[in-house]
Amino acid sequence: MTEKHQLKSIALIPARYASTRFPAKLVQDLSGLSVIQRTYLSTVETGVFDQVVVVTDHEAIAEQIKAVGGEVFFSTKAYESGSDRIAEAAQHLEADIFVNVQGDEPFQDKDSLENLNAVFTDPEVRVASMMFAITAAEAQNxxxxxVVLDKDNFALYFSxxxxxxxxxxxxxxxxWKHVGVYAYRKSILLEFTQWPKSFLEQTEMLEQLRLLENGIRIKMVPTAHQAIAIDTKEDLEKAVRWMEEGR
Incomplete structure (x- = not known):
């Protein structure tokens, strides 16, 4: 049996109720199910993970996940980032790899998540994330x-x-545009979230720079899948149309 099959992988979905741009966006209806229900179910349906857990701070989200037979972990305090929120849950779970799946991305891609997990067959990989190609015009945004890379597809810098x-x-x-899905070995997830915010992290407002500034390499995995994130009411309307058109 290869290490790939021996590694236990858990998807943790941070699901904060409050949202500045679109309040309570995760409990909004998306063609018969809520955004968070669709995120949870699509993550389970990939078949990539040994366990999928929604990590939340709110009863309304917990009730929706339990309604579809899902597992919930209640975070005990407010957190600034999804990584901090899932780290609390990871302390109580046993797995080799924890994958932070964004709660507002209801359509998860099996191939991308499989490829993300697969890089951990290399024992040197402690953190991994995803990226996809964009045009020079898109890069201005x-x-x-x-993200820029070294010859082995480890991140040199994010900006x-x-x-x-x-x-x-x-x-x-x-x-290359960074996709905010992270996979961690348990030890580095718990360490990283205890470190103080770093200079570059605060300058660019990108938490992954805390890892680079502390000498932790991030393996980048290319994907062709462009996730649909629900950040505004307009995004939700686009997702509804996308589903109605049969994807």
Whole structure:
């Protein structure tokens, strides 16, 4: 049996009720089920994980997950990030790999999650995340976080700025957009969330820079899947139309 089959992997879905741009977005209806129910069920349906747990701070979300037969962990205090929230749950669970699946992304992709898990067959990999190719024009958007890589697809740096900078204009190069799905070995998840915020993290407002600044390498996994995230009412309307059109 290979290490791939020996490793136990748990998906943890941080699900905060409050949301600045779209209050209570996770409990909004998305074609008969709520956003968080669809995220949970699509994660389970990938068949990638030994266990899927929704980590929440609110009874309404817990009730919705229990209504579809799901497992819930109640976080005991307010957290600034999803990583902090899932770390509390991970302390009480036994697994080799914990994957932070975004609660507002209701359509999970099996191949991407399988590929993310697979890189942990390399014992040197402690943290992994995903990326997909974007155009130079898309790279100008500061909301699209870019990543540059070393020769082994480990992240060198993440930035809201378009990186790398093209000195010779007219030359075309690939840009990679970071996808905010992280996979951690348990030990580094628990360590990382106890470290103070780092300088670059606070400057760019990107928590993954805390890992890089502390010497933790992040293996990047390419994907063609562009997740639909529900950040606004308009996003929810787009997701409804997407489902009605049969995906």
């Amino acid at each position: 500061p909301n699209a976080v870019k 809201r700025s378009p990186i790398p900078y093209i000195r010779e204009k007219g030359e075309e190069i690939p840009y």
